[in-house]
Every structure is written in C-alpha cells, then in structure tokens.
Amino acid sequence: MEGKFLPICQEDMQERGIEQFDFVYIIGDAYVDHPSFGHAIISRLLEAHGYTVGIISQPDWKNYESIAIYGEPRLAFLISGGNMDSMVNHYTVSKRRREQDSFTPGGSMGKRPDYATVVYGNLVRQTYKKTPILIGGVEASLRRLAHYDYWSNKIKRSILLDSGADILMYGMGEHSILALAEALDSGLAVKDITFVPGTVYKTQKKEDIYDALFLPAFAQVKEDKRTYAESFYLQYCNTDPFSGKRLVETYPGNIYVVQNPPSKPLTQQEMDDIYGLPYMRTYHPSYEAQGGVAAITEVKFSLTSNRGCFGGCSFCALTFHQGRIIQSRSHESLLREAKLFTEDPQFKGYIHDVGGPTANFRFPACKKQLTHGVCTQKQCLFPKPCKNLDADHRDYLGLLRKLRALPRVKKVFIRSGIRFDYLLADSDHTFLHELCQYHVSGQLKVAPEHISDKVLEKMGKPKAEVYDRFVQEYEKTNQKLEKKQYLVPYLMSSHPGSTLQEAVELAEFLRDLGYMPQQVQDFYPTPSTISTCMYYTGLDPRTMQPVYVARNPHEKAMQRALIQYRDPKNHALVKEALEKTGRTDLIGFDRQCLITPRQIHAEKKGSKQSPKTSGRKNEKRKAIRNVHKKKHGR
Secondary structure (H helix, E strand, O other), X not given: OOOOOOOOOHHHHHHOOOOOOOEEEEEOOOOEEOOOOHHHHHHHHHHHOOOOEEEEEOOOOOOHHHHOOOOOOOOEEEEEOOOOOXXXXXXXXOOOEOOOXXXXXXXXXXXXXXXXXXXXXXXXXXXOOOOOEEEEOHHHHOOOOOEEEOOOOEEEOOHHHHHOOOEEEOOOOHHHHHHHHHHHHOOOOHHHOOOOOOEEEEEOOHHHOOOEEEOOOHHHHHHOHHHHHHHHHHHHXXXXXXXXXXXXXXXXXXXXEEEOOOOOOOOHHHHHHHHOOOOOOEEOHHHHHHOOOOOHHHHOOEEEOEEOOOOOOOOOOHHHHOOOOOEEOOHHHHHHHHHHHHOOOOOOOEEOEEEOOOOOOOOOOOOOHHHHOOOOOOOOOOOOOOOOOOOOOHHHHHHHHHHXXXXXXXXXXXXXXXXXXXXXXXXXXXXXXXXXXXXXXXXXXXXXXXOOHHHHHHHOOOOHHHHHHHHHHHHHHHHHHOOOOEEEEEEEEOOOOOOHHHHHHHXXXXXXXXXXXXXXXXXXXXXXXXXXXXXXXXXXXXOOEEXXXXXXXXXXXXXXXXHOOOOHHHHHHHHHHHHHOOOHHHEOOOOOOOEOOXXXXXXXXXXXXXXXXXXXXXXXXXXXXXXXXXXXXX
C-alpha cells in the first residue's frame, strides 16, 4: 500500500483486511524500508506484483511463537539473515564480540542469533513442517555450497541443508523471487521447482539432474584442502549468467545440492523500476523510541547508480554475489530519486554518494559481456587492463553534472570507492579534474590495500607503480585547481602472501610518505572469496601454488602494528617484528628508522622532514608524500 510501511504486526494485518499473507518475511535486521536494504527491495517488488507480505523483524529465536504471529503464509516463508553475514556482523576478525549492531534499533547487540539464517530456518521448520521455506540474502548467497567457516574453523555444508529450507536464492534475487512466487502461486509443489536461475535446490533423484558439472563430494572437500581449493575454483569459474554451468555437490545419504546457473543481469529499465518502488526511505517509526537504526545514516541521501563489479579483488565476494557484469540505472531514475532527497526536511544539500560497489563503473567492462558473458579465467583489470576494456567516464560525468545542477543540492560526494587503475586507463582526464574540483571535500579515500607487488598479486590488485602514478596525477590535478586535498589510503594487514618482510616493506612505504593510518583492516576470511580459500588451504586456487598465510594471532598483531609503527603502544610488537626479519637497521635515531631503541623516545618520531628511503627513489617519494597527509595522522 503506497505511503505506508509493510505490516509488522497482527494489528497492521487486520487494518489492511488481510486474512492470510502470501509471504511472511523473517529478517535478521531491523525493518528499514529503503532500497539499500535487501528485504525492502524484495518485499516491495512482491507487493508491486500483487502479493501480500508480512514482515517479522528480529524475532525471538528462542520462542517459536515469535515467527507464528501471522500464522502460516499462503505461499512461503522468506528468510534473510540481514544485510551482512550474521557472523561478520557479530564478531571482529579477532573473533571478539562487537559492541554495537548498526542494523538493530539503538545499536543493541544480541537481537539476532549467530548463523541467523540457519536458526530462523529451523525455527520455522519445527513449527511448520510442510510450508515452503525460501532463503536468500548475503548470508545464504555466500554459503550456498560447501564453504570454509572462519568462526568455527571448519568446512560447513551448504546452508540450504543446515537451515531446513527448500530453496536458496543467491545473488540479488529479483528475478528469482518473482519466478518462484509465480511457480508457487500456480500450484506447483516446491520440490518440483528446480528450474529457476539463481537458485539452489536439493534432491535425491540424480536422474533428474541434467547438463551439470559435478563438484567433488562434500566428504572429499571436508577432508582434503587441495580438493576444496579445486572445487572452489570450479565454482568461481561458473558465476557468470551466460557461461556458468549447473553445479552439483553430493552429500551423504545420496543428497544432491544443485546450483542452477546465475540469473541474467537486470536491464536498465528493470533497475529503474525496482528503485522507483514506493519505499518509505527510512526505518519503521516504532524504532524511534529506541534511538532509530544507525545503518540508515550514510545511505539515506546516497544514490545507488550501479551493481556488480569487474574489479576482481581476491578478498571481495562480489563475484559470487552481484557478479562481474555491471548493471546501471538511467540518469532519469537517479535524478528522480535525488529530487526526493531535496523534499526531505532532513536534507542539508549534500548527496553523500553516487555509486555502487565501485563508483566509476557505469557499464560492462566490454561490449561482449552482455551477449557472451565475462571471460572465465581472465580479469578485466588484473594484472593490467584488458585490451578490450572500455574505459570511459563520460556517462558518469554527465550524471554528476546533472546532479550538481539540481536546486538545493550543494555538494555531491563520491564515497563508495574510485577504482584508480580504471580511472588511469581512460585517456580523457576530465573525470579526474571534475572529481577533484567538485566531489572531494579535503580527502579522497582510495584502496591500494598494500605496496608489495607480491601481496598485490594475491589480492588481484594493480602493481604499486600504478598507485604511485595515480597519486602523482591526483596531486598534479589539485595543484592546477589550487586545492589542498589529500588521499586517505585503505591498507590491509596479514592478507595471504604477506609475510613479516612484506609488512616491513609497507611500513617503510608509509614512513617515506610521512603518513600513519588511523585505521587498519586485518584480512577477514569471509565466506566465498579467493582470499579466504587461500587462508584455509594455503593454496592459490587459480594456480594451485602454495601461499604463505599468517594465521598466528601474534604474527597478525605484528603485521598490523608495523602499519601503525608510530603509535607508542605498538613499540614492542614493531621491535619484535624487526628483530625477526633481520631489520634492526630500522631501530635507531636516524630518519630512516621506524622506532627508537626505547619506547620513551617514540614521540621524537614526529618530525615532518622527509626521511631517507630504503630501496626506493627518494625524489619520487618526496613528490607524493604530502598527498597522504591527514589530520592527526602524522
């Protein structure tokens, strides 16, 4: 019903005169009716096609009555763990419980269980023995087949089996949910819905599986790491909707988990229609007394202009979830949404972001992808841009110019990330010029992630020289504009391939720049990434060559401390790391040293003079070091 939130309780159900919902949607997040939240898109899409949906947000998983408030739905229960994997949401990389949950009213922790999709699914199945259960969302999507689970440190079965669900939807889910709704509405039994792209189902009838690639059985991948790496890479090479094969994984008891090929990309019209649905664009008002839902803050006045990513970073699960083919909205659709911002009393004139997984990707990497799919074993940007890459920012520039011209819009920011190697591949530097002139407010966040080419190769990131070239172009552009704007690089410690030697190399790079990051990201082995496969197996699944992995918590602490070597609290760890790597030449009072022999002298390292470089050209570092200045960061 336009102008209203979807029902969240029996009173809402009765007010609308609904006797039985078509779907009951159980979600691990607070109910936020905004297109940045998967549950909002799926529920509004179903509503637009004539189905009724009742929302159950963060039910009490210890009480079966919490999922039975509406009774049995006519067609199915839908279950999503939330916008994040529930384990990532709950725990830091050191497996410590987080203090706040930005997807829960008031930031409270403990409102959803660990492995939420599995817990909710079993709760429903124990209560409603035969009602169809469809699971989806990031947690289900990235755990759809056998996967390494960092928190339990073991290989887990497909979440389809552990949750007790009938069908799993992977990817973004719009095509899949409508096809499933239509099939169920036509009277088809859920066990017979085996044909929908973008879904995973289970069967004991091997003879009914056709045109499929059989992966190693679960028992094999659970026992042998090399077999797991081989199986993972077969999955990775079959994530494209045009070339991907049907995949089958065998489990004890002659159970077959079958992954159908991915759904086709959304057309621009479909994207426009989805983002044009009548969202309330905020959290449910019942949460106001608890302090609201923090997750809305950054996205409330942000525009999602695209989906998918052909960047190919090894530590990112986008290939498995959104895919590598870019899907984008029209300028008209984005301008309509931006005009809605200007009518909101809370709008202060600032559009916080215009982008997606990567802001400056607006179209597929090359023309053939929409007919033949992406290259199976080649990347678009790594190790260097493909000769067929269409590096063109003109459409994105046109969009940004139109947004800037809207009445009441003071500034349009770009915060979702610029892929700098793609930017450099564009021979026309107009985008970089306008980025610096209009869309940066003092600092631009970028993600070189590391500086060692050995580590960057494992990350699927461009060589360090590419980042250096971008820094120089960025500085040159700002000088022409007479602007003092800096870069804030995101850096990652302990990624597979990084030994203490590479961590020291990164510390020296930061020393030469005169910059110390305030925040450092430790590598986090989340489900269904190449990097996580490396972490678990010690093998690069692309080559099956051994990869060094820092698993010991103390070594990981040393790698992290090296990035923030100026912090006096890290002195002992940095000293130990330098001694272990034979780099005691970096302990002393010379400008090239990272630390002094004793911690009491650590504060003396705040000199703003350019230090000598070790193994790098000093003049090169002098030219770019000031581009990385940051308040309180030096």
